[in-house]
Amino acid sequence: MRISMDVELKDIPGQLILALNPISELKGNLISVVHHHEKRTPRGTIPVQLVFEIDHEKLNTIISRFEDSGVEVIRSGEERFLEHGAIIMIGHIIHTDIQDTMDKIDSTGFAEVVDLSLSMPRIDKPSSALLKIDAVGKKEMNDAMSLLKTVAKEKDLLVIEPIETELM
Amino acid sequence: MVIGMKTIRASIIGFGAVGQGVAEVLLRKNEYLKNIGLDITVVAVADSRSAAIDPDGVDLAKVLSHKRTEGTVGSEKLTGLEIIKNIDHELVIETTPTDINAGGVGLPNMLAAFEHGRDVVTSNKGPLALKYRELAEIAKENGSNFKFEATVGGAMPIINLTRDILAGNEILSIEGIFNGTCNYILTRMMEEHASYEQMLAESQELGIAETDPTYDVEGIDAASKLVILANSIFDIDATYKDVDVTGITKITPESLMLAQDDGYVIKLIGEVKKDLIRVGPRLVPVGHPLAVGGTLNVASVQTDLAGTVTITGRGAGSIETASAIISDVISIYRT
């Protein structure tokens, strides 16, 4: 299962390693670390957000190892995707294996295609698709978009992504 | 004559939609210009086949009507380049056709103007998109003013906004719609659930798109404008070939509907910042400042101090483009 966990580290060197070691030792798969080094909690600790995959029965072991080494677990839960994005593709979407295109995103571990709307006017005409993508964070969303663009380029599909600036 | 009146002798090289717009605006704003101490005397006008010349000032009303009835501006046979080289004047208003591949007549015209120490105000993108650096340097060496607000976004004052009004700010990026023809076609495709081909035909009928629309619909026009912004605002030594360009010809009505169902419109967006110049169709949230319709242009400037500043306006049109030219002229000579 995929876990997202907020932990707090003491503000002394070497603390991040304490938090990352148990995950790899227990054969977990670290997906992302958001380490706000410049941020401090009111308690003077450094907040870190971890996302990793781990066998269900090992989760409690990880948590107790954290606590033994002074890494405080504030929240732990099954991962929620924080970023939602949309992207449009135009071209011979079915012929070029839409399943494979979506699998490429899903197999990243940090993003997945959660919805697909497809519009096919005629079999010989290019179709259009809107894919909704969820990702663990902003950076992961950008990575997923770049990956989609690379795949689409290989398949000669036009990709229309959202503008970057969120104004207002 | 008013005390402190400054007389500027000018030529108008190229007398199509924009050149004629400039002549009309000069006639209409004669009083206004005099009031701010400027007497703009047009000593020569040229189109591709003819010229009108008078060192005391040609009669612009007469030249306009000659052009409309006879198709020529007058009976003199001097070319634009000969006028620039041989007739005494301070300001060349260069409004010949844009040629993005070779620079067209605009390039030798501008170079000659600078070599003779004349100022240049232009709406012609071609020479700037190809050789911005060279032109800017030669202008500087010769002490000439070189202004080109009309080359980007028509009446929308993006260059002077960022260079003068937002002075002191670092410009982080500029993003916007820089081609009114593409904006019109995409807006209408969405409204009518119609194909690209249908709405291209409609815009050609309305005179919004050219008979050969390649330059607009393939994103080339927008890319040239971004190159001018990249050079003049971001100091990036880029030419047209450095732009990553995708046009609108492959956009389907179905994709516009899918976007709409999800709260987006599709726009041809140009984007420039350090290390990136690109033009391509993008999803813009409905209600976002960049989601303007019809033939409008729009630009959002991201700055370090002022945050985001967005302006929108008419990207083309005879009088609208002349507005940008006149404002450049005034900014050079007003004291």
Ligand SMILES: NC(=O)c1ccc[n+]([C@@H]2O[C@H](COP(=O)([O-])OP(=O)(O)OC[C@H]3O[C@@H](n4cnc5c(N)ncnc54)[C@H](OP(=O)(O)O)[C@@H]3O)[C@@H](O)[C@H]2O)c1
């Ligand atoms: N129209 C707009 O809204 C707009 C907006 C922004 C920028 N611009 C730019 O402004 C420039 C002018 O646009 P426009 O719409 O006015 O074009 P236009 O209507 O095609 O007019 C071009 C003019 O240049 C003349 N010309 C061609 N070759 C010449 C030469 N060798 N020497 C002297 N004159 C020559 C033409 O002569 P003839 O009359 O004899 O053919 C015509 O009068 C273009 O670079 C365009 O990209 C236009």
